Amino acid sequence: MHGTGIGIAVSRDYGATWLYHGVAKIKYGKADYTQWAPDIVYDHGKYHMFLVIVPGTFKDWNAPRYIVHFVSGNLEKWHYVGKVDTGSDRIIDPSLFHVKDDRGPENLWRLWYKDELDQSHIHFADSTDLNDWQPKGPAITDRSSEGPKIFRWHQQFWMIVDAWKGLGVYRSTDLIHWVAQPDNILETPGTNATDRSEGHHCDVVVSGDRAFIFYFTEQKGADFDHSLAYSERRTVLQVAELRESAGVITVDRDAPVHVYLRPPAQRSKRFQLKRPAPRR
Numbered sequence: 508m509h510g511t512g513i514g515i516a517v518s519r520d521y522g523a524t525w526l527y528h529g530v531a532k533i534k535y536g537k538a539d540y541t542q543w544a545p546d547i548v549y550d551h552g553k554y555h556m557f558l559v560i561v562p563g564t565f566k567d568w569n570a571p572r573y574i575v576h577f578v579s580g581n582l583e584k585w586h587y588v589g590k591v592d593t594g595s596d597r598i599i600d601p602s603l604f605h606v607k608d609d610r611g612p613e614n615l616w617r618l619w620y621k622d623e624l625d626q627s628h629i630h631f632a633d634s635t636d637l638n639d640w641q642p643k644g645p646a647i648t649d650r651s652s653e654g655p656k657i658f659r660w661h662q663q664f665w666m667i668v669d670a671w672k673g674l675g676v677y678r679s680t681d682l683i684h685w686v687a688q689p690d691n692i693l694e695t696p697g698t699n700a701t702d703r704s705e706g707h708h709c710d711v712v713v714s715g716d717r718a719f720i721f722y723f724t725e726q727k728g729a730d731f732d733h734s735l736a737y738s739e740r741r742t743v744l745q746v747a748e749l750r751e752s753a754g755v756i757t758v759d760r761d762a763p764v765h766v767y768l769r770p771p772a773q774r775s776k777r778f779q780l781k782r783p784a785p786r787r
Contacts, residue, residue, distance in 0.1 A: 510564035522768035557601040571596040597623035627651035654708035697760040718749040
């Protein structure tokens with residue numbers, strides 16, 4: 508879809524429920540510019556958003572798209588920093604990870620993204636300041652995919668990608684060499700209403716020893732609602748809990764999910780929420 512902005516939802520019970528909070532204030536380009544797939548990290552007292560920009564509202568996919576860097580102190584109003592230069596004008600879906608490795612700079616950041624000019628393979632780039640990026644080439648080439656998400660969990664690094672037939676899973680010990688998991692997750696539709704299609708483009712939040720996957724589903728088949736305007740473009744956000752055993756990630760999308768997201772160590776005072784009473 509084109510012509511979209513970036514919506515905000517907030518939770519005051521550690522992720523169990525969410526309320527719509529409006530649209531992020533991002534001043535960039537013209538009024539018809541499209542905003543896609545933000546990734547946000549916290550560094551040196553500021554939030555950094557890496558956001559896909561499509562310069563217009565188009566009726567087909569034949570348009571440039573690139574990643575732009577913004578900063579914020581409150582997660583609502585964002586200020587322009589610069590474009591990410593990778594040598595391609597068809598890059599989308601940024602995912603960042605702060606690499607803390609004795610073999611490299613302490614503040615080495617790594618950015619993964621889809622490069623549509625290279626068969627839609629996932630590429631990566633490195634930076635020591637979140638501003639200047641050095642493209643390093645493809646990260647995985649065994650398939651075309653999009654929406655990479657990189658996280659550390661259970662003593663390993665993981666990458667989950669949208670493979671358009673569920674989500675593909677990779678694991679790594681060095682953030683360079685990736686081993687593909689044979690089976691995709693969220694490929695088989697669920698049984699709950701609004702979750703009866705394959706899972707798409709996800710994010711993963713690690714909370715202690717637990718990991719929660721947030722993904723979206725398209726509303727088709729039994730979930731297509733003709734009474735809703737633009738139902739053919741409607742999507743719904745879902746959440747499930749990941750499980751890992753012997754280096755393999757699985758997820759039961761039909762199981763009840765009891766979400767508890769531990770507060771991160773560093774947050775702005777504005778988002779210090781009171782601890783809610785236990786829910787039963």
